[in-house]
Amino acid sequence: VQSGRVAVVTGANAGIGFEVARVLAAHGAAVVIACRDSSRGEAVAARIPGARVVTLDLASLASVQAAAAELREACARLDLLINNAGVMEVPHHVTEDGFELTLATNHLGHFALTGLVLDRLLATPGSRVVTVSSIAHRRGVLESPEPYDPSAAYARSKLANLLFTYELSRRLGAAGAATVALAAHPGIVRTGLWRTSSLVERALISRRVRFVNFWLAQDVEAGALPVLRAATDPAAGGGDYYGPSGPFGFTGRPARAESSALSHDRDAQRRLWELSEQLTGVVYSI
Numbered sequence: 176v177q178s179g180r181v182a183v184v185t186g187a188n189a190g191i192g193f194e195v196a197r198v199l200a201a202h203g204a205a206v207v208i209a210c211r212d213s214s215r216g217e218a219v220a221a222r223i224p225g226a227r228v229v230t231l232d233l234a235s236l237a238s239v240q241a242a243a244a245e246l247r248e249a250c251a252r253l254d255l256l257i258n259n260a261g262v263m264e265v266p267h268h269v270t271e272d273g274f275e276l277t278l279a280t281n282h283l284g285h286f287a288l289t290g291l292v293l294d295r296l297l298a299t300p301g302s303r304v305v306t307v308s309s310i311a312h313r314r315g316v317l318e319s320p321e322p323y324d325p326s327a328a329y330a331r332s333k334l335a336n337l338l339f340t341y342e343l344s345r346r347l348g349a350a351g352a353a354t355v356a357l358a359a360h361p362g363i364v365r366t367g368l369w370r371t372s373s374l375v376e377r378a379l380i381s382r383r384v385r386f387v388n389f390w391l392a393q394d395v396e397a398g399a400l401p402v403l404r405a406a407t408d409p410a411a412g413g414g415d416y417y418g419p420s421g422p423f424g425f426t427g428r429p430a431r432a433e434s435s436a437l438s439h440d441r442d443a444q445r446r447l448w449e450l451s452e453q454l455t456g457v458v459y460s461i
């Protein structure tokens with residue numbers, strides 16, 4: 176039961192984020208849809224009882240600051256922050272803040288947003304930050320891919336999601352906070368995320384390729400479950416990582432998942448944290 180709880184879900188106007196918001200609201204949570212196109216957000220909010228919309232473009236620090244200010248104003252408590260929004264394999268683009276678009280959206284925007292609403296989370300007993308990573312994090316390296324490689328940029332941003340989660344979890348623990356940080360990955364899910372992928376990849380996860388896709392990709396309802404489990408399982412704790420339990424973690428029921436050795440590298444976690452503070456100008460209070 177999520178009654179009386181407030182959940183902010185980034186990228187909740189589509190895909191896995193929408194499903195996570197829908198299910199949390201169905202269990203009583205007051206859901207905030209944080210998305211970059213407010214009219215599309217309002218259209219989606221009309222389908223989720225009690226949902227409200229906050230405009231958030233994670234690729235713009237100014238937008239993240241405005242969204243955080245609005246959230247702080249509107250929410251006296253904040254039980255769940257689901258850092259879900261993301262882009263995959265996009266053409267090279269530098270944001271208005273001078274960052275590569277994938278890292279800006281998937282990691283830096285969420286790093287800044289979380290830091291800017293942290294006091295609300297810390298003031299809410301049992302609150303959680305859930306950040307959505309990917310199996311692709313295993314291909315991620317710390318160095319910036321040169322020349323730009325869309326797939327490597329995505330993998331690196333998803334590694335950053337885990338490095339961030341584990342460092343945040345440790346800092347929260349050291350501060351004796353009642354807030355925990357966890358991560359999840361959805362496996363491989365048929366969503367709009369694949370719109371920029373190759374024709375072959377899109378064909379392979381499509382519903383039409385019936386024989387292989389049972390093992391290869393799952394529907395959005397199943398893909399949302401690891402995120403929902405990280406957000407709500409009473410047995411889940413700081414630093415836990417959930418994903419589908421089937422072959423290669425592509426599909427299946429949500430279970431504890433393993434992440435790469437590099438994601439657990441404390442030096443890498445600390446360095447990413449310090450760099451993220453420098454780049455975003457958001458310095459955490461813990």
Ligand SMILES: NC(=O)c1ccc[n+]([C@@H]2O[C@H](COP(=O)([O-])OP(=O)(O)OC[C@H]3O[C@@H](n4cnc5c(N)ncnc54)[C@H](OP(=O)(O)O)[C@@H]3O)[C@@H](O)[C@H]2O)c1
Nearest residue numbers: 186189190191232233234259260261309363364366367368
């Ligand atoms: N689908 C998969 O197979 C898969 C596998 C592993 C991990 N994931 C992860 O799951 C998460 C959700 O992806 P999805 O599959 O649900 O994809 P999706 O259907 O494409 O949804 C992505 C969401 O992120 C939002 N978004 C993108 N850029 C944004 C920005 N600058 N500011 C705010 N919101 C932004 C999108 O908004 P717009 O509608 O405005 O574009 C959309 O709401 C991502 O973190 C992704 O990396 C997905």
